[in-house]
Amino acid sequence: MPELPEVELLRRQLERILPGRVIADFECRKPKLCRLRGIEAAGPGELVSRMRDLLVGRRVESVDRRGKFLLWGLTGGLVLAVHLKLAGQIVVVGPDGRELARGGHWAPRPGVPLPHRATHITFRLDDGSVVYLTDIRQFARLTLMPAGEVGPFLREFGLGPDGLREPVDAERLEQVFRRRPKAPIKAVLLDQAVVAGLGNIYADEVLFATGIHPLRPAAGLTRPEVEALAAAIPEILSRAVAEGAGPVVGDRAARDNGLPEVHGREGEPCRRCGTPIRRLRVGGRSTYFCPTCQPLSP
């Protein structure tokens, strides 16, 4: 998905729109995107209608975030957890047809009329505005559950501390790293148990900022390197939020001066030393780094 910064930016938009609104209708054309948790199981054929019955008439009270999950607090003690995964997108259109919010990944691009053919879920609100969830790859997930289930639900994903709201503890990082003797640090940073919210782009950014080669075994990092990582993670994530995050948004000038500094810049000169940025594959993901600033041996 969208990584933490983009989810946070979307959360801030939704927080100005959704709270106070009542869900007037809910439609879903792809039942597999929907889940119920801690609520009496319905047959697969009844899942969407059950979910609709539970959602319609409820007021949104809050829009929270944990890692890459958006958490909509609803009246009656229910919470809707939304995960956009790789390609999910939320667009809110006001009663007058004007766009009020947009966040998530690519298709459909701005200007493409909604609902798009990949718009699988639609919420109609009591003031006439509409929330569209579009996902060209159908990986996004909506889970409706009682508020008491949120803790266990997130625990099942092994979510670690949120990369933005809690300081990252170097001590704990070191412990987690020691349990992965051979895994490259880049792969370990993608594990949401380490820091919830880091994804492929910002894992690269954090390693560049700290001068650590992505293939270094996590367990082999020195204490000062782990401390540098712990400091860099919240710093980079909050900077990304401040800059408006994401290579998809942002104009050319922002891209030249702001984040991302290495990700997606193969062949471009490193901003610090001028060496061409290189790309390799780690854990199946494209990984960008500066071979000079991020040496393989410390």
Next chain:
DNA sequence: CATTATGTTCTGGA
């Protein structure tokens, strides 16, 4: 046609 894509989970082999 081949490659790539901001995420997560499962499988199978070492």
Next chain:
DNA sequence: TTCCAGAACATAAT
């Protein structure tokens, strides 16, 4: 048994 790389998920853009 633990750990890790790769495949799978489903589709579009380049």
